[in-house]
Amino acid sequence: MCDGAYVTEERIDKAKNLKLAITAGIGSDHVDxxxxxxxxxxxxxIPGSNNVSVAEQNVMEALLLLRNYEEGxxxxxxxxxxxxxxxxxxxxxxxxxxxxxxxxxxxxxxAKRLKPFEVExxxxxxxxxxxxxxxxGIDYVDFDTLxxxxxxxxxxxxxxxxxxxxxDKNVISQMKDDAVLVNCARGGIVEKDALAEAxxxxxxxxxxxxxxx
Numbered sequence: 001m002c003d004g005a006y007v008t009e010e011r012i013d014k015a016k017n018l019k020l021a022i023t024a025g026i027g028s029d030h031v032d033x034x035x036x037x038x039x040x041x042x043x044x045x046i047p048g049s050n051n052v053s054v055a056e057q058n059v060m061e062a063l064l065l066l067r068n069y070e071e072g073x074x075x076x077x078x079x080x081x082x083x084x085x086x087x088x089x090x091x092x093x094x095x096x097x098x099x100x101x102x103x104x105x106x107x108x109x110x111a112k113r114l115k116p117f118e119v120e121x122x123x124x125x126x127x128x129x130x131x132x133x134x135x136x137g138i139d140y141v142d143f144d145t146l147x148x149x150x151x152x153x154x155x156x157x158x159x160x161x162x163x164x165x166x167x168d169k170n171v172i173s174q175m176k177d178d179a180v181l182v183n184c185a186r187g188g189i190v191e192k193d194a195l196a197e198a199x200x201x202x203x204x205x206x207x208x209x210x211x212x213x
Contacts, residue, residue, distance in 0.1 A: 009035035024049045029159045029186060048105065054156075054184050055109035061182040061207035062098070062114075062152050066091045089178070094118045099141070099150030101166075102157030102185065103129050110154060111136050122146060125157075147171055152180040155208075159186035169194035172204060180205045187212030 005011070007021050012035045021031050023045045031043050064070070068090040075082060098114055100107045100123040111121050111132075121138035123129075124146040133140060147153065153175065157163050167181070167190040175181070183190050187210040198204050 007031040007036070012036060012039055012041065020044065022046065029188070051106050051109055054106045055113055057184045057209060058106075058110045058154050058156065058182055059113050061184065061209075062154065062180055063093060065180045065182070065205045065207050066093050066096070066152070093152075096120070096151040097122065097149055098152040098154065099123065099146040100138075100154045100156055101125075101143075101146060102155065103132060103138075104156065104158075106185075107154075107156040108132055108136070110156060111138050119152075122150065144174070147174050148176070150179065151176060152182065155181070155183040155185045155189055157185055157189060159188045163189050165189070165191040167191060167195070169197070172198045175204055177203060178205065180207070182206075183208035183210055186210055 007030060009032045012018065012032060018039070018041055020042045021028075021036065021044070023030070023043075028043050028045060033043060036043050068086050068088075071089070072086045074080075075086065094117060097120040100111055100121070103111070103123040103125040107123065107125070108129075111123070114121060115136060121136065122141045122145075123138055124141055124143045128140050130140075132138065141149075155167070157166075163186075165188065167183075169191065172181075172191075172194050181190070181195075181204050183206070187208075190206075192212065195206060199206050
């Protein structure tokens with residue numbers, strides 16, 4: 001599915017010869033698994049195929065948002081030159097507290113790439129990774145602490161029943177004012193209407209390469 005379309009029950013019904021649906025990466029939430037099982041379609045994943053790419057994207061998104069790059073780019077394109085308007089919301093990443101929601105393979109790679117920037121790293125994950133805590137220099141915290149104390153929150157969790165719309169209006173409201181939220185995992189983890197409202201009000205900044213629907 002080169003256009004990124006969801007493999008819905010309707011599409012499965014039309015694809016009479018479909019035998020295999022493969023994901024480049026982790027997570028098969030784009031496939032109606034019940035319909036696939038009924039039609040005896042194999043759903044497979046290729047974990048690790050884009051781990052480094054996503055980790056680098058996480059770091060890039062965080063830097064672009066902290067440096068207020070979009071406003072500077074807008075001014076350059078439109079012929080405007082108002083440095084205070086850029087600088088007022090441009091911050092160094094050094095010394096910032098970065099929280100990672102989900103310390104799996106990509107979360108680990110993201111943390112390792114952020115460490116040289118001299119940030120404070122913390123994470124929340126259903127499974128504590130004490131070996132990585134010592135190796136990387138990252139602290140385990142509960143979810144509320146992660147949300148309330150991080151200057152940058154990076155979402156790197158799979159989309160499950162527990163994480164769907166995890167970042168709703170209540171959670172986003174607890175984030176620091178002008179905090180950065182990066183989501184290169186699954187769009188459905190962040191409740192889109194609450195996100196749009198928070199961004200439009202200037203409560204947080206958001207970046208990522210996923211959206212739902």
